[in-house]
Structures are given as structure tokens and as C-alpha cells.
Amino acid sequence: MALLRFAFWAALFVLSTFAFTVLFEHGPMNYFASAKKEKETLMGMMGKKVERKVDGSDRLTPPLH
Numbered sequence: 001m002a003l004l005r006f007a008f009w010a011a012l013f014v015l016s017t018f019a020f021t022v023l024f025e026h027g028p029m030n031y032f033a034s035a036k037k038e039k040e041t042l043m044g045m046m047g048k049k050v051e052r053k054v055d056g057s058d059r060l061t062p063p064l065h
Contacts, residue, residue, distance in 0.1 A: 018042075 018038070026034035 019035075022031065022035045022038050025038070
């Protein structure tokens with residue numbers, strides 16, 4: 001039961017944070033269209049692979065015999 005309650009509060013927190021972010025970023029005018037735009041942006045960020053620069057220290061050294 002405690003796990004279910006925690007999942008509920010966590011989901012409520014995430015949804016409230018998203019709603020506040022949309023309201024703060026775009027304002028109350030045309031809220032649902034703005035929420036759709038933010039959702040698409042968020043989904044795009046979640047699907048991207050993080051690009052990082054590769055340098056010489058990233059290579060493994062050969063084993064010592």
C-alpha cells in the first residue's frame with residue numbers, strides 16, 4: 001500500500017511540475033497547445049543520445065605482460 005501511495009505522489013509531483021513549467025514558460029493563453037509543444041520538446045530530449053567529445057584518455061591501454 002505504501003508503494004502505491006508513493007507512486008501516486010510521485011506521479012502527481014511530476015504532473016504538477018510539468019503543468020507549472022508550461023504555465024511559467026508560455027503563460028495561460030492557449031495552454032493546451034503550449035502543453036503539447038512542451039510535451040513534444042520533452043519527448044525529443046528524452047530520445048536523444050548525449051554527444052560527448054572523445055579524447056585520448058578514453059582509449060584503453062594495452063595490458064602489461
